[in-house]
Amino acid sequence: MLKAYLFPISYAFLTFPIAALLCAVPFLIVQYRKYGYFNKFRGFLLYLFLLYMMNAVYLVLLPLPASRHNTPMDVASVMQLMPLNFIHDILKETKVVWQVPSTYMLLLKERAFLQVVFNVLLVVPFGMFLRYYVRTSWKTCLAASFGLSLFFEITQVTGIYGFYDYPYRLFDVDDLLMNTLGGMIGFVLADWMKNHLPRMDRLDEKVDLSKKRVSYTRRAIAFGIDVCVVLPIIGVLTLLNVKGAYFIVVIIYYIVVPYMKQGQTLGAWIVRVQIRGAGEQLKLKELMIRNGLLYVVWGGLHALLLIVNISGSHVLLAMYAVGLLLLDGIVFIHVFLCLLQRERKLLHEAKSGTRLAIVENKTRDKDE
Template identity: 55%
Template sequence: MLDFYLFPISYAFYTFPIAAALFTLPFLVVQYRRHGYIHKYRALILYLFLLYLMNAFYLIILPLPDSIHNSPPKAESYAQWVPFHFVTDIVRETGARLDSPSTYVRLLTERAFLQVEFNVLLMVPFGMFMRHYFRTRWAICLLCALGLSLFFELTQVTGIYGIYDYPYRLFDVDDLMMNAAGGMIGFVFAEWLGRWLPRIDKLDERTDLSKKRVSYTQRGIAFLFDWAVLLPFFVVLSVARVPYSYVWIIIAYFIALPYMTNGLTAGKWLVRIRLKGQGDRLSLRELIARYGLLYLLAGGANVAFIRSGAHGISPILMLLFALVLFIFDMAIAIHFLRCLFNRDRRLIHEEKSGTSHVITAKSDRTGSSQQQEAR
């Protein structure tokens, strides 16, 4: 019986790194947008919640039938609608006797009793997460527990929503009841456990965003989102053969837009950061110096190399260009790595332009009101 449960649990742990990798980007975006930074305890709880959900789901659906063309279950109905029918199953299958307390221990090894125990224990962590992290009330926790249990039951009775010809497990109203009971037990237990754990809603009370450094991860997400926005425009202008399309895009998006919004782009807005210059507002000189070095010089050299190949330049010149560009890019990469591992160093385009990234306060929608500077 123990192997029956260990098998899906092991699969959950095997596949957790894949799920965690897929979960990380949306997790980072939401956390940066909501809080402005990543709190390690909050991250730990959410990844544990993901691991729990994977274990619960695998325990419900595994093991799978050998073929999608499985045989119908040997039952008159695909659903059991009689509440507390598990009591009848336990009485019928158990070797324990009411008049003999010494036989009660047999319940711990019998299928009917263990199935009820499993359905209760399955949802205890869910109730704990709902109260401790999501700070829900008992009624919301109960509804969510019933909703998750109903999802599990429908997944089973529909043969994983039609993947299998027939259900390989049946819908049981007792499972819904025991799952909901487990969720509420976890909800109550979380109150006791919460006395020794940090309160999720109090994590940011003593956090001073002015002392928080804007991480390269946060900046990297903003960079990726900005270029995801720009890529379709870049493709359209290139297909239309607009002269100097790359230069116009850089000027419009990275110089004109941040000048009008005082340091915001779509990507920076997404992760709650903005550019800050020497004064209250960014100047054109600062933006031109920053993005002229970053995108027009460093980025433009690479774009020019790519486009020069389509203009029939001699192979010798192309080889010389490639060699110079390789040395140039390697120097930039080494400089970036040195800044990455040494917080006292600043990227050259920031140092020369006198600009830096700051974390915006929740009330700062345009970058012109209250700000929290990150050193």
């Protein structure tokens, strides 16, 4: 019986690193948008919840049939709609002699009893998370736990929504009851747990966003979002034979737009950062030096590589590529040194006298 549960759990742990990597950027963006920074404890809880949900889903779905064209189960009905039928199953299968307490331990080896226990335990962490992290009411927890269990049961009885020809597990109303009970047990346990862990509503009390530095991870996410916006536009204009498409788009997006939008591109806005200059108001000259060095000069040299390539001169292309490679090496070393020495400024920031700062959440500040 235990092996049947260990198999899905092992798969959940094996695939968790992949899921964690895929969820990293969305998790970070949500944290940046909502709180202005990434709290490690809050992040740990989110990843713990992700691991739990993967275990829960795998326990419900695995093992899968060998083929999509599976055969029907050898049962009268795929729906068990009699509440508390598990009591009948336990009494029918058990070897326990109720008059002899010493035989009660046999329950721990019996399928019907263990199935009930695991159905309860399956949703206990869900209820704990809802109360401790989300801080929901007991009514919301009750509805959410029932909804999660119903989702599991419908997924099973529909053969993962028609992917398999026939259901490969039963829809059991007792599972709904026990899963929901587990969620409520978790809700009650979270009341004890919150007294031994930091309060979620006080994690940010002593955080001064104006003094927090913008991490390179945050910069990279903003940069990636901006690239996803800019590249398609450059590509379309290039196909339309617009001369200097790269430089036109870059100047508008990285200099004109931030100047008009208080030092923010779309990527910067999403992760809640902005460029700030030496004074209260960001100057156009500061933006031209900062983003000009980064995107017009450094990025432009890479864009010109395509033009050199099209020219057909292999010698010129080789010389240009080697020179660009050397420049990239110098840039890489510079960025690496800035990573090691936090007080060291990136070249485009040092030359322009600008910096990246976290944008305060005005709505949140007003509410507080």
